[in-house]
Amino acid sequence: MCKENFSIVGRIWINCNDDSFIGNGKIELLERIKQLGSLRKAAAEMKMSYRQAWINIDKMNKASNKQVVILKRGGREGGIAQITEFGEKILITYKNLQSDFEVFLTEQTKKLNDI
């Protein structure tokens, strides 16, 4: 009657020094930056305001002692946004994490049979 309507869901993120470091939103932002080379375009594509996108990147860059994205202004193109090697590592780490988490959620949902 009831059981098939219930499911376990959730969210995970990475903390740095007990402050939120990166989660779903910033990961998507990183991926688009990597693809587009522009913070403005990345933000626009995912309908995030440029201001918020910039603040997100700024926080990430300052949270640990390693930069995640390099932002430069000026030049022929107006500026560039480039993901660092550390940023790439974060991407890979988070993807594996998210994948494991989804397995966990479906497993736990299966356990609900007897509720």
Add this chain to the structure above:
Amino acid sequence: MCKENFSIVGRIWINCNDDSFIGNGKIELLERIKQLGSLRKAAAEMKMSYRQAWINIDKMNKASNKQVVILKRGGREGGIAQITEFGEKILITYKNLQSDFEVFLTEQTKKLNDI
């Protein structure tokens, strides 16, 4: 340098028909109701406004076809709040779930060694 500052954190909750059914806050509310027999006192103890507490219970009671808490007004005591057997089941289920989730989180945090 960096790795020991990073940790994986997250939240999980139970959905019913793709709507949020119960999470940390409501679980704590349920526990206090069970202990105190009063919605007002339960809300006060955890510094949740009575209004929000009542809305939470109401949503839960209407989300599935089973009542989680029985609320009655009137009577010598002014009224009572009583958790149902289904509510107890939810409590147990969620605690096991939360316990497994914390194991998952610490496991994943250990994997961060190489970041």
Add this chain to the structure above:
DNA sequence: CTTCGTTATGTTGATTAATGAATAACGGTG
């Protein structure tokens, strides 16, 4: 030294969420 598109930053307004006050409704008990 002008142009260009981006990064960088402040400010204002709008939308939404949460809080708290106030009050009605209730029903055992005496």
Add this chain to the structure above:
DNA sequence: CACCGTTATTCATTAATCAACATAACGAAG
């Protein structure tokens, strides 16, 4: 049938969040 403390509900105010606009700063290229 009056009392009591709780549940039930409305309402206005406040708080917090977010979006949008405006504009300065920048630096390579021509």
